[in-house]
Amino acid sequence: MTTPAEMHPLAETYVKELRHAAKKLPRAQRNELIAEIRAHLAEAAPACASQADVLTALERLGEPAGILVEQGGGPAPLARRLGFHEIAAILLLMFGGFLVFVGWLGGVFLLWTSDRWTLRDKLIGTLVVPGGYATAAYALVAVSSVEECSGSSGQMTCTGGPTTLGSIGQIALAVFVFVGPLAAAFYLATRARQQP
């Protein structure tokens, strides 16, 4: 977006402090705030400015922590209620797969367009578990149809029954597929409430 302009060392230190103080902001908001403050300092305190001028400019800007209080709307950001956007995202991620799979994609879209989640949250929401409970239902149907039995009256032969190794893998997969979406939903709900 911008080529970092030449800045006075004191201004550099200030931006570093601000970046540190802004760690908890959603990435987009943080980058935007830092870009704006950088642009401000490039004009108010260019590299060639005297130390006194730079200090005045920084004093006028105020403490980084103070700027963040304004951004967060309060000193200790309280847990926020989930918005419609976030609730819809979580529900669609869990159950949207049953709506011809497109519902889940809608959930992914809402997840990635919300500023209440960080990149990490969004990756977890997408990958645990793709398709949500529709994938679980599909897995259930797939597993139960693996074992096929044929024959009649007393003589039953079954093929494709569970082997020991296979069944351990299946149990692990089943746990992931059934517990994963619920755990991810809880995680996303908690995270969205924490974000300022």
Added chain:
Amino acid sequence: MGPGEGSSISQLRRGVLEYCVLALLRGTERYSYEIVHALGQAQGLVTTEGTLYPLLSRLRREELVSTTWRESEAGPPRRYYRLTPSGETRLSTFMGEWGHFRDSVDTLLEGR
């Protein structure tokens, strides 16, 4: 800016500030630093210029202003702000109310 006598005036200031930003953009567009600088020059209006950036970002999220990035002759590109129709409505509503508000407060303060 702790709690105490300063905090009520700072709350009043905070409440009015967004309308001052909207007023600066009436009929013209300005880039972030211009807005912040202009408000910083007004006596007693802004104590810390840095807090204006979160305010600008909120006005943008509420779609009272819209922005475009433009190259500048010197230095990094600048973000220009202009009023949206809903920003204009908000401003003119405030201007109507502010006149009465100011007159009432003045009358009471002057004890007339």
